[in-house]
Amino acid sequence: MSVALSAPDIKRALTRISHEILEKNQGASSIVLLGIPTRGAHLAQRIASIISEIEGVEISSGTLDITLFRDDLRLRAPKAIMPTTIPPSGVENRDVILVDDVLFSGRTIRSALDALGEIGRPRTVQLAALVDRGHRELPIKADFVGKNLPTSKSQSVRVLLSEIDGRDEVSIEGEAN
């Protein structure tokens, strides 16, 4: 097991992502942050509070559960459904930024796009991921990446966040083959 991102690294990455989001969207007025549970939701919350601090306006974040939209429901044991909460502004004509911890096959994001489509029609949908570990199975890419981590498919990336795990850390488990 090797540590890829320490707590200060994660903090710096999220700060940079926050600035990049503001730069790309020319401010915070139109953005809606939606985190994918569980850890993406906490990351979205953190980015929202960093952006609120930079811009001096209160930005809220929501969560978007994708469980019911997965394409592998036949194959996996049923997962608990997590809450979906959309900020009062809604998503209609907004710039929605999806936030997830690890970008891997891209299937979660495909499901998220489907779930989002049921809620409304955003002007743009962008993607922020703390870690991009490659191995995409769908034509999906992130707009904002905390760190690109080259991994082999047999390895797994573990993200710990202080809200649920007591500390911040990203590590790679298993041997590269």
Place this chain on the structure above:
Amino acid sequence: MRHLLSIADLSKIEAISILDTANELARVSDGAVKKLPTLRGRTIVNLFAEDSTRTRISFEAAAKRLSADVINFSAKGSSVSKGESLKDTAMTLQAMGADAVVIRHSASGAAQRLADSQWMSGSVVNAGDGTHEHPSQALLDAFTIRKHLGLGKSDLEGLSVAIVGDVLHSRVARSNVLLLAKLGAKVTLVAPPTLLPVGVESWPASVSYDFDSVIPFVDVVMMLRVQQERMTEMYFPNAREYSRYFGLNSDRMKSMKPGAIVMHPGPMNRGLEISAEVADSSRSVITEQVTNGVSVRMAILYVLLTGGSLEAGGN
């Protein structure tokens, strides 16, 4: 979990996870999204060999909201003996490629028979078998109670529930006693001795013949329908006397605890076990039970029809 045949088979954790799933699904149904793609391409057969309105349409609505295909199959009027007819029906359904069968049958154990047989490979959901069990009704009742009185807890610890009336013929009562006790509620059955089944003392519930002595102390009064169609002999002298001793009218309702609720699985015999004023009063959550029924049945279908043998997590 592959089948839902009886509450007795469910663990407390499984029951709570169904209720939690239903809770999230209810929030989905409340929102803009009424239809989810979750069970697209799966076929669910409603096999109802006994009359039903709300359970059948509730399962149908639940399946349709999850984008499953629904086939309604009425096996009524078959002259073949029950075992054989069930087998033939099951093999037909298997040949049609049913992923799940929701079965209502007048014979106790019909759902179990279907699940244990090798006649078909799909999931079996018991939607009421004879006087045995009606697990989805108990789950929706527990869901409704938890929503009103659960104080944010996952179980029903500390609540007391009276189940009143025709316990003998009631699969709803049987499933509810098992589930409510499993979730930590204290259950009291209230009925005339003639309408209590043999062996009721082994159930996880206490028994009373006096409704008035029970009603001031319970959080939930669950009225049962007097099942006249199953009554082959005299169980009580006449309807008016039954009503006087075991019916819930507005006078009796006055002695209920503040905040206590009235439930009924439907269909109601207004004027017999429940008066019209009570059924339409603010304590009554009867129509809400119907609404919650759809969410709970969505949760049941979701849990049964997703997932294979793999238990792996993932990113």
